[in-house]
Amino acid sequence: MTTNARRRGSIWSAAVRTPLGVCSVVLLAIVVGLALFGPVLWGDRASAIDTDAIGQGPSGAHLFGTDALGRDILVRVLVATRLSMALAVLATAIGVGTGIVLGVLPSVLPRWAARLVVSAVNIAVAFPGLLLALFFAVIFGVGTHGAVLAIAFAMAPSFARLVQTLAASVMGRDFVAAARVAGVGRVRLLTRHLLPNIGEPLVVNATVGAGASLLAFAGLSFLGIGVQAPEYDWGRLLREGLDGIYLNPAAALAPGLAVVLAGLALNMVGETVASVVGVRTPWSRLRTPPAHEPRVDAPLVPAADAVLVVDNLRVSFPRPSGWTTPVRGVSFSVRSGEAVGVVGESGSGKSLTALAVSRLVEAPGVVTADRLEFAGTPLLTSSDRAVRGLLGTSLAMVFQDPMTSFNPTRRVGRQLAEVSEQHHGLSRSKAFARAVDRLTAVRVPAAARRARQYPHEFSGGMRQRAMIGMGLMGRPKLIVADEPTTALDVTVQRQVLRLLAKTRAEEGAAILLISHDIAVVAGTCERMLVMYAGRVVEDLPTAALPGAARHPYTRALLATTVDLETDRDSPLTVIPGRPPEPDQVPEGCAFADRCRFATDRCREEDPVLEELDRTHRVACWHPAADPTPEPRETVTAGGAA
Structure with a gap:
């Protein structure tokens, strides 16, 4: 296993140990377990008709009572988990896939075609999702297949709008422009540069969207245009329980509670995924404060005012x-x-x-x-x-x-x-x-x-x-x-x-x-405070500049300053090298690799910010004492000299 894989695994492990992660994992495990094993364990019992137990209320034998044919309501709710979850996940997958296609098309199509796609998506987004689902249900017909397509195409416009927004933010970046200049084709630009940079928010929204699909599917079945007899899902069971709600309220409570808990599980999983994909650092690092390091400089004695x-x-x-x-x-x-x-x-x-x-x-x-x-x-x-x-x-x-x-x-x-x-x-x-x-x-x-x-x-x-x-x-x-x-x-x-x-x-x-x-x-x-690699290396009054500067870095900065008296025929002065990265600061003086006065002590021991007089502090083992400008690398029109 690679280091990145282990690191990502530790992030997931830390995420599922949080209260949110534990609840989401437990609920999702219960839902998935019922979907896999419910029909196997209770399928026959859920279909068994008992004429002696028709329309009974809650009892020790039937915790939520029985329906009009004497079938145990709780068992039917448990068995319906597979079909309800499968249809919701399938509808989400189709809707997300369609939304991604509609969302990325404007980035690869000609401008006139892209405008047509964007306009169509904007019009579709203006309609409520349930209204779109009902519209598509009429087009695709009553039944399971029609309901899946109806919910999928109803959620596609909002997902496409999200993809369009994310894609537009990425397509305007310099690395995309550079890829275009390099001759990268539209399909490769889409798969290599666009989708990988917007994948994380799409995964999070797809996970959360599955809960909405579950609720929408239950709604269509409740209205009678979703799952049809003899099949049944939670929405259909909710409709059947509503017919006798005054005699047995628990008959409607059981499927309604199942929809709420399953939807909650999916949304909590989405939140857990969001907390992982949005964090590049292991959670254990976030909980552990940075190690206290001894101060380098002497304690500050501020003025009274x-x-x-x-x-x-x-x-x-x-x-x-x-x-x-x-x-x-x-x-x-x-x-x-x-x-x-x-x-x-x-x-x-x-x-x-x-x-x-x-x-x-x-x-x-x-x-x-x-x-x-x-x-x-x-x-x-x-x-x-x-x-x-x-x-x-x-x-x-x-x-x-x-x-x-x-x-x-x-x-x-x-x-x-x-x-x-x-x-x-x-x-x-x-x-x-x-x-x-x-x-x-x-x-x-x-x-x-x-x-x-x-x-x-x-x-x-x-x-x-x-x-x-x-x-x-x-x-x-x-x-x-x-x-x-x-x-x-x-x-x-x-x-x-x-x-x-x-x-x-x-x-x-x-x-x-x-x-x-x-x-x-x-x-x-x-x-003036002069900072280098996260430290103040010199604190000096500006009235005496440039002669008062003692730190080589300060003197180098002054040497690069251009004014009206600068010789325009001379090459520009630059400081050789580059500052260290914050996580790669070397031992000793951070400026040592760029300083011509550096010694072994500079590379081994970090200098202390010490007072030269009441108004001047400098952190350097070899502060310059004369105002002679330091020789520096120069840049000409043809490059570095």
Whole structure:
């Protein structure tokens, strides 16, 4: 057995040991066992007519009584399990297969044909499923075969819509476009690139859909257009029991209870499957917290007026092989009214640090810290209610892409007003008036009119201003700006940075600015944190840059910065190599493989973030003492030099 097979088996084993998994397995085992062995054990007894026991109520001999021919109702319900479940599964299989075909056809057909298929599916989805089933039952005729096809084709449109939605999200991705450019045929594109990427949600929905098919089949048989005599399923038995419900209510209770329990079993199995296929990490790893590792740096001593204190912050995520820690021992503080920038290459842990500070790291991620305080409140130990009120009013988060941060279905003004409605108790009209005032404060033109528009009607820079305005709905003590100028042109970038500086001056708010652009941070902030491989490797004032930089990585970043004085005839400067993956951080200094000063000690022992003076910390065994630029690899028009 391969490692992947064993790993997947352990996930299933852990899933079925949960309360949901145990209940689903037990119920499904009972249903399957009755379907397999019920007719064998009680088939003759279920058909035996007893004229001496016609229409009897519940008794010791017949727990749910007898029907109009004296046959035991409980035994007939048990025997009917096979036919009821078989028909439901068959209808589901046909419906799912038809839905998959209808769902993927628009991805491979010519555009005009794809539109016809999509339109037909949309029209079919508009009709209730039971109405479609009745319609198809009339077309295919009364009886078992007609009912199977009716239910299958009734569930196919909704399943096709699901497949179309999932397929559309996959077909727009770059790897599909690359496959098309490479000349991959439509059928191969469908089987190799499309279906494998949407298979998991389809399996889950098919499992849950089997329960709906069971209920629909019982409904058709109850109406008399499903299973016909002498055969019988739960729906037909329910109809027969309903005729004498006033004399023997248990006659209708038994088949109804069977439908409910079997449907519940199928739905619970679907939920269990969903919990497995949606998790790539063994459940045992999720339940085991990451191992506590001793801190590398000395304990942080924050200033007395610090609004944010982060000491030995670690953010971990589970993997099949254990826990990985992209943020490992970050320590810093931000004083009231101070602007601190965080720089580093992609994957260095900048944004993840900001999310942890804002309590936005979701499970299964785990955030730990020796101390994580905002405005004097410990974020990791305080109640959710207390922290929610604090973060909702005193911390503003400006995300990298406000288009994905705003709800596209709600007007901008109403989204801003929601902050005051929830946290300040303002009425709807007063909250909206404040939203207009905040949009005016961040220089959104015609704020009253713009507040009634949707996010897609704003330009990129205007959306970013509106996002800052949302943060100003309260009285923020800290503004966390995560790449707020990415993808903006230089003019709008300058406006956004000026707006942040103006907000800081007027509101007295501290700013934690995260950026790839070291020049932006140097021109906006008083202090700069340089992160590499999940750690702060240097903490220094920006006023003395570039000469104050002591860590080789900081100096390399400064060397790659392009400004108006850069020689345009010289090749671009780059840092050789690439940062390590979070789960492959080497022993010792993570930058050692890219550093020309690295020694054996650097590769064996992780340097401590130590103070050089009151405002400067650096984690390096060989910090540079002179401002001489470091030689770096260069890139020319023809490639790397």
